[in-house]
Amino acid sequence: MDPSAPSLHKHGSSMASNSSGSSSDRQRVAQQRLRIIAGHLQRPVDEEAAVLAAECKAKGSKADVPKVTEEKTVPRRRQEIMKWNGWGYSDSRFLFNKKGQAEFTGKRYRLSGMIIPGLKDWMEGTFGASMQHKMPATPILNSDAVKPPTLNEAFVDDLKSTSIPFSHDAEDRVFRSHGHCLHEIFALREGKVGRVPDMVVWPNCHNDVVKIVELACKHNVCLIPYGGGTSVSSALECPPEETRSIVSLDTSQMNRILWIDEKNLTAHVEAGIVGQDLERLLNESGYCTGHEPDSMEFSSLGGWVATRASGMKKNIYGNIEDLVVHVKMVTPQGVIEKSCQGPRMSTGPDVHHFILGSEGTLGVVTEVTMKIRPMPEYQKYGSVVFPNFEQGVACLREVARQRCAPASIRLMDNEQFKFGHALKPQVSSLFTSFLDGLKTFYITKFKGFDPNRLCVATLLFEGNREKVLQHEKQVYDIAAKFGGLAAGEDNGQRGYMLTFVIAYLRDLGMDYYVIGESFETSVPWDRVLDICRNVKARIVGECKERAVQFPPLSTCRVTQTYDAGACVYFYFAFNYRGLSDPVHVYEQVEHAAREEILANGGSLSHHHGVGKLRKEWMRETISNVGMGMLKSVKDYVDPNNIFGNRNLL
Amino acid sequence: MTSSAVCSHRDPMLKKRDDFEDMLEERRNSSDLRYALRCYTPVVYKGLAPCKANQLKNMVLQSEQIHYVINQVSKEMGKAVDEVQEEVSSILEEMAQRLQLSTVRFFAFTLSKVFKTLFRSICVNEEGIQRLQQAIQEHPVVLLPSHRSYMDFLLMSYILYTYDLALPVIAAGMDFMAMKFVGEMLRMSGAFFIRRSFGGDKLYWAVFSEYVKTMLKNGYAPVEFFLEGTRSRTCKSLTPKLGLLNIVMDPFLKGQVYDINLVPVSISYERILEESLYARELLGVPKPKESTSGLFKARKVLSEDYGSIHVYFGQPVSVRSLAQGRVNRCQFNLKPRHIPRRPSEDIQSFVNDSAYRLVRAQEENMVLKPWVLLASLLLQNHHQNQAEGQKRGITLDELTESAVWLRDLSRHYGAFLHWPDHTPPSEVVASSLSLHQGLVRISEGRVQLALEQGGQAKPEKPHSTITPEEDLLSQAVVVLSCASYRNQALHVFLRPALLASAIHAASSNNKQDIYNSFSFLRNMFSNEFILCPGATIEDFEEACFLLVKTGALQVTQQEVVVTERGHRTLTFLTSMLDPFLQGYQVVCRFLCEEATEALTEKQFVPAVRKFIIKHLLAGRLRYSEVLSSDLQKNSLAALLRLGAVRKIKGAEQETLKVNQVMVNSLEDTLGGKLPTQKAAVARL
Numbered sequence A: 001m002d003p004s005a006p007s008l009h010k011h012g013s014s015m016a017s018n019s020s021g022s023s024s025d026r027q028r029v030a031q032q033r034l035r036i037i038a039g040h041l042q043r044p045v046d047e048e049a050a051v052l053a054a055e056c057k058a059k060g061s062k063a064d065v066p067k068v069t070e071e072k073t074v075p076r077r078r079q080e081i082m083k084w085n086g087w088g089y090s091d092s093r094f095l096f097n098k099k100g101q102a103e104f105t106g107k108r109y110r111l112s113g114m115i116i117p118g119l120k121d122w123m124e125g126t127f128g129a130s131m132q133h134k135m136p137a138t139p140i141l142n143s144d145a146v147k148p149p150t151l152n153e154a155f156v157d158d159l160k161s162t163s164i165p166f167s168h169d170a171e172d173r174v175f176r177s178h179g180h181c182l183h184e185i186f187a188l189r190e191g192k193v194g195r196v197p198d199m200v201v202w203p204n205c206h207n208d209v210v211k212i213v214e215l216a217c218k219h220n221v222c223l224i225p226y227g228g229g230t231s232v233s234s235a236l237e238c239p240p241e242e243t244r245s246i247v248s249l250d251t252s253q254m255n256r257i258l259w260i261d262e263k264n265l266t267a268h269v270e271a272g273i274v275g276q277d278l279e280r281l282l283n284e285s286g287y288c289t290g291h292e293p294d295s296m297e298f299s300s301l302g303g304w305v306a307t308r309a310s311g312m313k314k315n316i317y318g319n320i321e322d323l324v325v326h327v328k329m330v331t332p333q334g335v336i337e338k339s340c341q342g343p344r345m346s347t348g349p350d351v352h353h354f355i356l357g358s359e360g361t362l363g364v365v366t367e368v369t370m371k372i373r374p375m376p377e378y379q380k381y382g383s384v385v386f387p388n389f390e391q392g393v394a395c396l397r398e399v400a401r402q403r404c405a406p407a408s409i410r411l412m413d414n415e416q417f418k419f420g421h422a423l424k425p426q427v428s429s430l431f432t433s434f435l436d437g438l439k440t441f442y443i444t445k446f447k448g449f450d451p452n453r454l455c456v457a458t459l460l461f462e463g464n465r466e467k468v469l470q471h472e473k474q475v476y477d478i479a480a481k482f483g484g485l486a487a488g489e490d491n492g493q494r495g496y497m498l499t500f501v502i503a504y505l506r507d508l509g510m511d512y513y514v515i516g517e518s519f520e521t522s523v524p525w526d527r528v529l530d531i532c533r534n535v536k537a538r539i540v541g542e543c544k545e546r547a548v549q550f551p552p553l554s555t556c557r558v559t560q561t562y563d564a565g566a567c568v569y570f571y572f573a574f575n576y577r578g579l580s581d582p583v584h585v586y587e588q589v590e591h592a593a594r595e596e597i598l599a600n601g602g603s604l605s606h607h608h609g610v611g612k613l614r615k616e617w618m619r620e621t622i623s624n625v626g627m628g629m630l631k632s633v634k635d636y637v638d639p640n641n642i643f644g645n646r647n648l649l
Numbered sequence B: 001m002t003s004s005a006v007c008s009h010r011d012p013m014l015k016k017r018d019d020f021e022d023m024l025e026e027r028r029n030s031s032d033l034r035y036a037l038r039c040y041t042p043v044v045y046k047g048l049a050p051c052k053a054n055q056l057k058n059m060v061l062q063s064e065q066i067h068y069v070i071n072q073v074s075k076e077m078g079k080a081v082d083e084v085q086e087e088v089s090s091i092l093e094e095m096a097q098r099l100q101l102s103t104v105r106f107f108a109f110t111l112s113k114v115f116k117t118l119f120r121s122i123c124v125n126e127e128g129i130q131r132l133q134q135a136i137q138e139h140p141v142v143l144l145p146s147h148r149s150y151m152d153f154l155l156m157s158y159i160l161y162t163y164d165l166a167l168p169v170i171a172a173g174m175d176f177m178a179m180k181f182v183g184e185m186l187r188m189s190g191a192f193f194i195r196r197s198f199g200g201d202k203l204y205w206a207v208f209s210e211y212v213k214t215m216l217k218n219g220y221a222p223v224e225f226f227l228e229g230t231r232s233r234t235c236k237s238l239t240p241k242l243g244l245l246n247i248v249m250d251p252f253l254k255g256q257v258y259d260i261n262l263v264p265v266s267i268s269y270e271r272i273l274e275e276s277l278y279a280r281e282l283l284g285v286p287k288p289k290e291s292t293s294g295l296f297k298a299r300k301v302l303s304e305d306y307g308s309i310h311v312y313f314g315q316p317v318s319v320r321s322l323a324q325g326r327v328n329r330c331q332f333n334l335k336p337r338h339i340p341r342r343p344s345e346d347i348q349s350f351v352n353d354s355a356y357r358l359v360r361a362q363e364e365n366m367v368l369k370p371w372v373l374l375a376s377l378l379l380q381n382h383h384q385n386q387a388e389g390q391k392r393g394i395t396l397d398e399l400t401e402s403a404v405w406l407r408d409l410s411r412h413y414g415a416f417l418h419w420p421d422h423t424p425p426s427e428v429v430a431s432s433l434s435l436h437q438g439l440v441r442i443s444e445g446r447v448q449l450a451l452e453q454g455g456q457a458k459p460e461k462p463h464s465t466i467t468p469e470e471d472l473l474s475q476a477v478v479v480l481s482c483a484s485y486r487n488q489a490l491h492v493f494l495r496p497a498l499l500a501s502a503i504h505a506a507s508s509n510n511k512q513d514i515y516n517s518f519s520f521l522r523n524m525f526s527n528e529f530i531l532c533p534g535a536t537i538e539d540f541e542e543a544c545f546l547l548v549k550t551g552a553l554q555v556t557q558q559e560v561v562v563t564e565r566g567h568r569t570l571t572f573l574t575s576m577l578d579p580f581l582q583g584y585q586v587v588c589r590f591l592c593e594e595a596t597e598a599l600t601e602k603q604f605v606p607a608v609r610k611f612i613i614k615h616l617l618a619g620r621l622r623y624s625e626v627l628s629s630d631l632q633k634n635s636l637a638a639l640l641r642l643g644a645v646r647k648i649k650g651a652e653q654e655t656l657k658v659n660q661v662m663v664n665s666l667e668d669t670l671g672g673k674l675p676t677q678k679a680a681v682a683r684l
């Protein structure tokens, strides 16, 4: 590895981006970002929305935000650019081409248009999947499968008079009836649709939301806030028992940065903005939030607040709760917000913490003041290979003890290491496979690392160049103490890419009878190894018990470090051929895995939230009194359960 | 592979058991030396962290647990940390095994010779061996053999070596250490030594448990110990001791390993080496201290025929599945796991229940030889004749007929009986009797217990000078020896026998009355026999099921009625339990009549023995087996448990305080003079 040849690819480059620039020029980065969204902008802009947006903005913002802000990544009709029954952009997906090689389509991502030769073998070897056995998804939504909407006429009439756009088109409704849990996507692929919202509204600004909530209260309509739709906790599912008209409140059109305060390094932003837009727009002014959850292409600021999201660079920038300075939320009781923007207050329990993690049960987050930072001058990926997972964890623990964690540090287990290798594209200037091969040889042969035990930590350093290099040395020195060998930038970068394409990969798996999901927890340091081992083993055991024919993929990585513990992320997938109800089997196994997590001292969730999927464990997690506290807040704020998605409690 | 189903099937007849292979056969046909030196490459635990025996000590010394306790002890006792650390080192030094393949090879060679002279065969279920091999690879393994002989653990290691399985480390009592050389040999064959009692010694406990856990967690070797804690002198399973089981379950409960496989192993001896030794020990002839020379004296045993041994490796029991839905493992979430703490109540009861299930699993796979049935019949016959003043003994034909009847009955009850079905029953009986000729006499075609000469015990004085008491004791040696064989079958008949006795005691056919009586007896005897805690209803149902199945009972909603053909069965069953019923009553009588204020627990056994001898000599009691200190201690334990006797802290010693009213009423209830309800009230 040559430290003098910095690689400046933003890891975000694995997000939509085509170029592989190596200059630190801000302008250039911004340009890249612009190109990303160019595709979206080609479609006709919704006239009406544009007008309304202008209106709202006239009140809100005098900031000198560049004109480009007008461009929106997320159109009202999301299905025009995104899959209705899978992850991400319609034009981007994995497939096996005529030669039987895996390929990633489209032009948005670094991996786009590339052949991934190892993937087929890996899928066959890992899952016993076969190219002969295909399980394609239903291509087009059959509107007949969607029940006609239950409309609350009075509400609709009043809504019309506000001229806030809405729709009860089947496609619009179905799109907002789910997040990205396995069972949700699996059902859609089969063309099955359950209870869906009866209509969708697109408020354009805070005041629109106030109006909608007022009307909903007046007419007893159930509201479900919808941000990016990336929920993985069944949070967006409509409660089947809900008899009222359900309205999905899509925040995507509230996506402006209203002002930037360079003195205090804050930005005031509408909550519907999605991560990639927020970063892109801030980048144009030389700033960033640094909040980068893996779902940042599609997840929204309001969604982050509502779920207590965590970004991979939290070590520098903090998690969402650290980033939020001020929040505005519209509730049935009115608007809640603090009167000032003091950086810390001792004013009783922090009311922000009722909002953070409220999962759409109390109201709609409309505007957020967030901390911003100057864009980092320099970024560098890295990776370290350890002889085994135990050593890797010990190293991460030491890094945390010395509080010198890089912007991101993630430790993948052996299975994920192999997975990463399977994803190497064929030819690319970025993926110097020859060198990689040499390194593999070096690691496995010369140093006596067992290829079936070694594991890899991926690193991302950020900051000023000198400090980054210094920091890098410190971390590699610690790693060396634990038998770690530096394994190059590419390995590191590929690791991060993996997390962005994993959701696309799941769709490919499902084409070939493989279903899977990820889930996460946080756990004290001394239990990290135990929880990883036991949860993985539990998954394997449960699959066996349930007659899953091929051993599942059961793998984990340590994705975040804290002073007192770590966040652990599990992937679990299996070949379901021969099972009559694979989703049920899947859910039973996931349930068992969660029980195992809790039994091993892990938390119910580090960042995905509770939603409806993990509700049953809430009481034991926060105690009876804790439940009572949350419940009484809900009862006060929303006595008629207008925000009736029934998450959490 | 592993199963949580430790408990019996609904119909015990349907229980599937593996076949046996005689492992001595090959030893008789090929070189012992080559066998002892052959290549030994056992499979190991997949998560094995390889380390040497002496590294283990360091791992223990450096563990967080020990650090914590060292600091604690040093603070509490005002000792320097170094000093405490030294103590830990020397405890480890005293305790640690030094497993060496060469020693095991030595044993493999010598034991081959010894076993071939002592035993006709050593039969092992090879499927069990295969299961064990699998289990060893998957998770850390704990071997739980039954304990009837000193031989047990050498035998276990010998078998594992023979089948190329990982050699275990074995928890052994310190008494072996008295024999310097043997102790060291055993150490080198994997034994580690634990002090018999270390009550409040925090440091010792911590070191000991950490030592065991370290070996277990790392998959260093299967850990072997005896659930019963000590050799059962009576051949009845002993109520399990929980200390070590607690320790080996801990790493699972705290999530340090994914699972642990517990493997119950049932070792049954056709003839036990220590047979009369045990009987004498139970009668109060003090046990010879295990000394090397003592063991060598045992040389004379080498000339005798001890029949065969059956070793059955049971289904591995996964601790995880035992704990499933029973233990909330989250209870360990809020405190660092290395800080020692008392197990919570639910863990205690979980470990206790598991222990009982495991002992039951041992019992169920214990092979019974025909002699076990004969011993039961001969004992009953002995007591019956004694009572009726009849001619002694039973004709061979009668005995054979009864044995065949009992064979069928026991099979219906699920006994693991090894009765050679292709041999005529008379031959089976004859060969069993000849193997146990020290205990039986055949004269004039009648079979009886060999009481006249005091069995094997050689009369040391001329006949004339033997006191009646001495005569009684020497007869008792034979009776107790016989009883130890009968006891091997007790677990088969126990539940039906409790029911039979309950029917006998109850004043009516009313099912509820009988259940109450059953429940009373079961409760009374739960220190005597292996009765899973809290399983009264299941046991009652099982007993009803078995007796109904064999046509001995009719059970309706309200009533339990003995059928015409059921009388024989019920008589047999009640007779089987009668010595225990009588024994407990005598102990109660003793406590009421003779216990003084100052009676200590230590004095209890000698005093009650004197009392019983008096009663036996006076002919007020027929069962000399009541002289067994085991029974006496068990009954006292039961009375203490029920609160009829209390331990009072005295100035110097703890004394036993007897609740006369309660003990009296318990005695009457046992004697069928009081309905069970009353006793229940009295108990409160």
Ligand SMILES: Cc1cc2nc3c(=O)[nH]c(=O)nc-3n(C[C@H](O)[C@H](O)[C@H](O)COP(=O)(O)OP(=O)(O)OC[C@H]3O[C@@H](n4cnc5c(N)ncnc54)[C@H](O)[C@@H]3O)c2cc1C
Pocket (backbone or CB within 6 Å): A179, A180, A224, A225, A226, A227, A228, A229, A230, A231, A232, A235, A236, A251, A271, A272, A292, A293, A294, A295, A298, A299, A300, A301, A302, A303, A304, A305, A306, A307, A308, A309, A310, A311, A312, A359, A360, A361, A363, A364, A365, A366, A503, A607, A608, A609, A645, A647
């Ligand atoms: C591939 C993938 C990767 C992911 N990676 C991460 C990650 O790295 N870190 C992480 O934290 N999470 C991650 N997630 C989970 C998910 O992205 C987060 O929970 C995210 O915060 C959800 O935001 P959203 O805008 O998509 O919200 P939605 O999915 O639309 O909604 C989630 C919940 O928030 C409520 N909600 C949404 N907007 C508002 C609002 N404005 N006001 C009130 N309530 C609202 C909804 O009612 C719902 O209950 C990932 C998910 C996927 C599919």
